[in-house]
Amino acid sequence: MENLKNVAPLEVFNWDAYEIGASETDISKEELEKAYNSTLNNVNDREVVDGTVISMNKREVVVNIGYKSDGIIPLSEFRYNPDLKIGDTVEVYIENQEDKKGQLILSHKKARATRSWDRVNAALENEEFIKGFIKCRTKGGMIVDVFGIEAFLPGSQIDVKPIRDYDVFVGKTMEFKVVKINQEYKNVVVSHKALIEEELEQQKKEIIGKLEKGQVLEGTVKNITPYGVFIDLGGVDGLIHITDLSWGRVSDPKEVVELDQKINVVILDFDDEKKRIALGLKQLTPHPWDALNAELKVGDHVNGKVVVMADYGAFIEIAPGVEGLIHVSEMSWSQHLRSAQDFMKVGDNVEAVVLTLDRDERKMSLGIKQLKQDPWETIEEKYPVGSKYTAKVRNFTNFGVFVEIEEGVDGLIHISDLSWTKKVKHPSEFTQIGADIEVQVLEIDKENRRLSLGHKQLEENPWDVFETLFNVDSIHEGTIVELLDKGAVIALPYGVEGFATPKHLVKEDGSQAQLDEKLEFKVIEFNKDAKRIILSHSRIFEDVAKAEAKAEAKAKAAAKKSSAKKEETPVIQNQAASTTLGDIDALAALKEQMEKGK
Numbered sequence: 001m002e003n004l005k006n007v008a009p010l011e012v013f014n015w016d017a018y019e020i021g022a023s024e025t026d027i028s029k030e031e032l033e034k035a036y037n038s039t040l041n042n043v044n045d046r047e048v049v050d051g052t053v054i055s056m057n058k059r060e061v062v063v064n065i066g067y068k069s070d071g072i073i074p075l076s077e078f079r080y081n082p083d084l085k086i087g088d089t090v091e092v093y094i095e096n097q098e099d100k101k102g103q104l105i106l107s108h109k110k111a112r113a114t115r116s117w118d119r120v121n122a123a124l125e126n127e128e129f130i131k132g133f134i135k136c137r138t139k140g141g142m143i144v145d146v147f148g149i150e151a152f153l154p155g156s157q158i159d160v161k162p163i164r165d166y167d168v169f170v171g172k173t174m175e176f177k178v179v180k181i182n183q184e185y186k187n188v189v190v191s192h193k194a195l196i197e198e199e200l201e202q203q204k205k206e207i208i209g210k211l212e213k214g215q216v217l218e219g220t221v222k223n224i225t226p227y228g229v230f231i232d233l234g235g236v237d238g239l240i241h242i243t244d245l246s247w248g249r250v251s252d253p254k255e256v257v258e259l260d261q262k263i264n265v266v267i268l269d270f271d272d273e274k275k276r277i278a279l280g281l282k283q284l285t286p287h288p289w290d291a292l293n294a295e296l297k298v299g300d301h302v303n304g305k306v307v308v309m310a311d312y313g314a315f316i317e318i319a320p321g322v323e324g325l326i327h328v329s330e331m332s333w334s335q336h337l338r339s340a341q342d343f344m345k346v347g348d349n350v351e352a353v354v355l356t357l358d359r360d361e362r363k364m365s366l367g368i369k370q371l372k373q374d375p376w377e378t379i380e381e382k383y384p385v386g387s388k389y390t391a392k393v394r395n396f397t398n399f400g401v402f403v404e405i406e407e408g409v410d411g412l413i414h415i416s417d418l419s420w421t422k423k424v425k426h427p428s429e430f431t432q433i434g435a436d437i438e439v440q441v442l443e444i445d446k447e448n449r450r451l452s453l454g455h456k457q458l459e460e461n462p463w464d465v466f467e468t469l470f471n472v473d474s475i476h477e478g479t480i481v482e483l484l485d486k487g488a489v490i491a492l493p494y495g496v497e498g499f500a501t502p503k504h505l506v507k508e509d510g511s512q513a514q515l516d517e518k519l520e521f522k523v524i525e526f527n528k529d530a531k532r533i534i535l536s537h538s539r540i541f542e543d544v545a546k547a548e549a550k551a552e553a554k555a556k557a558a559a560k561k562s563s564a565k566k567e568e569t570p571v572i573q574n575q576a577a578s579t580t581l582g583d584i585d586a587l588a589a590l591k592e593q594m595e596k597g598k
Contacts, residue, residue, distance in 0.1 A: 047093075047094050048091055048092070048093050048094075048111045048114055048115070049065050049091070049092060049094065050065070050089050050090070050091055050092075051063035051064055051065040051071070051089070051090055051091075051092045051106070052064050052065075052087065052088070052089055052090075053084065053085070053086050053087060053088045053089075053090060054070065054086065055086060056075070056084070056085075056086060057075075058075065059074065059075055060072050060073065060074060060075055061073045061074075061075055061077075061078060061084070061090075061108075063090060063092055063106060063108075065092060065094075065104075065106070067097070067104055069098075069103065069104045070104065071092060071103075071104040071105065071106030072103070072106070073092065073106050073107065073108050077107070077108040077109040078090075078108060079133050079145075079173070080131055080132055080133035080145050080146070080173055081131060081173065082173050090108055090111075091108065091111040091112070091115075092106040092107065092108055092111050093106065093107045093108070093109075093110035093111035093114060094106060095107055095110070109148050110148075112147050112148035113147070113148035113149070115147070116146075116147035116148045116149045117149070117186070119147045120146065120147055120149060120151075120178055120181065120188055121181065123177075123178045124178040124179075124180075124181055127177065128177075129175045129176065129177055129195060130146055130147070130175070130176055130177075130178065130190075131146075131173060131174070131175055131176075132144040132145055132146040132151065132173070132174065132175075132176045132190060133145040133171075133172075133173050134153070134169050134170055134171065134172050134173075134174065135150070135170070136170060137166050137167065137170060138152070140154060140155055141153050141154040141155045141156075141157070141158075141166075142155075142158070142166060142169060142170070144176060144190055146176065146178075146188065146190060149186075149188055151176075151178075151188035151189065151190045152187065152188070152189050152190070153176070153189075153190050153191070153192065154189065154191075156193070157179070157189075157190070157191035157192060157193045157194070158192055158193060159192065159193055159196065160193055160196050160197060160200065174192050175192065175195055176190035176191060176192050176195070177190065177191050177192075177194040177195055178190055179191045179194060200235060200236070203234075203235030203236060204235065204236040206235075207233065207234065207235055207236045208236065208270060208277070211267055211270055211277070212267065213267055213268065213269060213270075214266060214267065215266070215267045216264055216265070216266050216267075216284070217233055217264070217265060217266075217267065218262060218263070218264055218265075219231035219232055219233045219234075219238065219262070219263060219264075219265050219279070220232045220260060220261070220262050220263075221257050221258065221259055221260060221261045221262075221263065222237060222259075223259075224253050224254055224257065224258075224259060225253070226242075226252070226253070227241065227242055228240055228241045228242050228244075228245075228253060229242075229245065229253050229256075229257055231263070231265055231279055233277070236277065237277070238265065238267070238270075238277035238278065238279040239276070239277070239278060239279060240265060240279045240280060240281050241278070244268065244278075244279070244280040244281060244282055244283070245257070245281050245282060246281070246282050246320070246321070247282050247285070247287060247288050247320055247321025248288075248307075248317060248320040248321045249307045249308065249315075249317065249323075256281070257281075263281065264284060265279040265280065265281055265284075266279065266280045266281075266283045266284055267279060267280075268280045268283070282321075287321065287362075288319055288320055288321030288322045289321070289322055289359065289362045291319075292319065292322055292359070296354065296357065297354065297357065298354050298355065298356065298357055299353065299354060300353070300354045301351060301352070301353055301354075301371075302316075302318045302324070302351070302352055302353075302354060302366070303318065303349065303350070303351050303352075304316035304317050304318035304319075304323075304324070304349070304350060304352065304366075305317050305347065305348070305349055305350075306344050306345065306346050306347060306348045306349075306350060307323065307346065308346070309340060309341060309344070309345065309346050310340065311328070311339050311340060311341075312327060312328055312340065313325050313326050313327040313328050313330075313331075313340050314326050314340050314343075314344055316350060316352060316366055318364075322364075323364070324352070324354070324364035324365060324366040325364070325365050325366065326340075326350075326352055326365075326366045326367060326368060327365065327367075328340045328343075330355065330365070330366070330367030330368065330369055330370070331343045331344075331367075331368055331369055332369050332407055332408060333369050333372070333374055333375060333376070333407060333408025333409075334404065334407050334408045334410065343368075350368060351368070351371065352366035352367060352368050352371075353366065353367050353368070353370040353371060354366060355367050355370070369408075374408070375406065375407075375408045375409050376408070376409070376446060376449050379409070379444060379446055379451075380444060380446075383405065383409065383441050383444070383451065384441065385441050385442065385443065385444060386440065386441060387440070387441050388438065388439065388440045388441075388458060389405050389438075389439055389441075390405075390436050390437070390438055390439075391403035391404060391405045391411065391436070391437055391438075391439045391453070392404050392405075392434065392435075392436060392437075393431050393432065393433050393434060393435045393436075393437055394410070394433065395433065396426070396427045396428055396433065397427075398415075398426065399414065399415055400412050400413055400414045400415050400417075400427060401413045401415075401418070401427045401430075401431065401437070403437060403439060403453065405439070405451070409451070410449070410450060410451070411439065411441075411450065411451030411452065411453040412450060412451070412452060412453065413427075413437070413439060413453045413454060413455050414452070414454075415427060417442070417453070417454035417455060417456055417457065418430050418431075418455050418456060419455070419456050420456045420459065420461055420462050420463065420531070422495070422497070423489075423497060437455060438455060438458050439453040439454065439455055439458075440453065440454050440455075440457045440458055441453060442454045442457065462494065462496070463528050463531055465494075466494070466496055466526075466528075466533075467526065467528050469493075469494070470492070470496070470498075470523050470526055470533055471523065471526060472523050472524065472525065472526055473522060473523065473524075474522070474523050475520050475521065475522050475523075475540060476492050476493060476520070476521055476523070477493070477518065477519070477520055477521075478490040478491060478492045478498065478518070478519065478520075478521045478535065479491045479516065479517070479518045480505075480513055480514065480515050480516060480517050480519075481497070481515075481516070482515070483514075483515050486501065486502075487499055487500050487501040487502055487504075487505070488500050488502075488505055488513070488515075490521060490535055492521075492533070492535075496533065497533070498521065498523075498533035498534065498535040499532070499533070499534055499535065500521065500534070500535045500536055500537065501534075503538065504524075504535065504536035504537060504538050504539060505537055505538070506537075506538045507519075507537065507538070508538075508541045513537060519537045520537065520540055521535035521536060521537050521540075522535065522536050522537075522539045522540050522543070523535060524536045524539060
């Protein structure tokens with residue numbers, strides 16, 4: 001044993017006595033004990049010393065510390081070190097030099113714990129790697145035995161990649177780096193991920209040092225995200241942005257690659273400081289515009305698929321990586337403001353006409369309305385003045401209604417051409433958007449691509465008849481349907497409306513006519529061209545009063561004249577004249593007067 005000292009043999013020894021079994025020698029027992037004890041180490045209880053592993057089995061480890069007996073330590077105390085072998089030096093804590101059975105009691109666990117706090121702090125300060133044994137799972141991570149201390153290993157610090165199953169790490173011995181210590185609560189946080197990152201960082205430096213732009217490397221698809229694909233280049237990751245996966249549009253990178261797939265990529269750029277590497281996949285194939293049919297020209301018809309929609313138009317892919325824009329104005333001959341979504345959607349297959357083609361700029365504009373004839377080329381023949389059609393109401397303005405007879409053929413019905421009789425303040429009172437309405441072509445404006453239309457012209461002008469019915473001084477029953485500051489609107493028979501000013505709404509008792517009141521009205525003005533009828537209620541009784549007053553005045557004047565004649569002396573005129581009843585009455589009166597005089 002290493003700790004045993006070489007002792008010289010005794011020069012004087014009684015071999016005869018030894019042969020007959022006698023124990024007496026010239027050396028005393030005390031001297032023998034002293035010589036024996038001098039060969040052993042001096043140890044004390046509750047002391048940490050180094051020992052040597054002299055044997056092992058599945059349960060125990062036998063350790064020699066140079067004492068008169070060896071100590072036995074449970075193997076479980078060495079589980080943090082699965083590489084333990086015979087001959088290794090280990091530190092042990094002497095609990096008892098000799099128990100009741102004369103056994104030396106040692107503990108490796110306590111020896112580690114005695115020095116553990118100093119070692120943990122030194123490991124943090126020196127950023128050294130230490131071994132630890134993962135004992136069990138806990139909330140958010142694992143419990144690790146390091147130097148006999150229970151340290152916390154967060155789940156995020158186990159590996160550089162997300163861990164799905166923590167249980168597979170229980171019972172494993174791994175290397176860790178102390179990343180945080182709480183001195184007050186004696187809490188220790190360790191990381192295994194930090195070791196991996198340091199190794200990867202070193203690998204990255206070596207790999208990036210050899211990178212060149214344009215270099216083609218083989219890599220493995222490590223992760224797929226909505227914005228791109230991460231490629232493992234053998235210890236360092238690079239990113240293929242979604243726009244660099246294909247010359248065509250890619251909505252999901254999974255359409256192009258799959259996990260763990262090995263692919264060739266080209267290095268587009270890299271940053272020495274940030275360690276970012278930009279990769280490309282589409283750059284390994286020629287640009288589709290370069291392979292576009294050289295005979296394709298403006299006016300040709302092409303077929304493609306709608307890949308992107310916007311309010312202003314749709315992008316059509318006629319070949320992978322070759323797109324053309326159909327502007328919303330090239331989707332219909334109609335001039336109404338409409339969205340491209342009204343005509344097509346993503347995924348639709350469409351036929352279009354090439355309008356412009358710029359191979360240098362790799363731009364192309366397309367149109368689909370050109371597949372149909374422009375209706376305004378033959379507008380006079382198709383929609384002559386006076387012809388009648390059913391149109392669709394598209395929009396309102398304060399002055400009229402915009403309608404569409406067919407796609408691309410628009411017209412305006414002026415608010416005055418909606419009805420012969422009804423006074424329309426806003427078109428929404430008469431019709432609604434999306435409704436059908438009968439129209440007649442009044443005028444064609446080919447230059448501005450607009451028709452002037454009428455709705456009331458489909459019926460005869462009732463004002464020709466109203467002129468005979470609502471003549472001045474005629475009286476009609478009407479209902480007040482609207483009161484305004486300047487007067488009232490009165491609904492008359494046959495659906496016609498009239499107007500009366502406030503002074504003509506005064507009733508005979510002096511009160512003012514009210515809304516919804518039904519009264520008689522006299523026509524005081526009729527204007528056929530302006531379609532205006534002016535009415536008065538008060539004029540009815542005012543005219544009657546005037547007539548009565550006139551009649552009374554006339555009667556008074558007649559009576560007065562008659563009285564004056566009676567007072568005059570009658571004179572008999574000698575003239576040839578025919579006798580009238582008045583003369584006879586006068587003569588009779590004269591005779592009576594003369595008789596009274598006698």
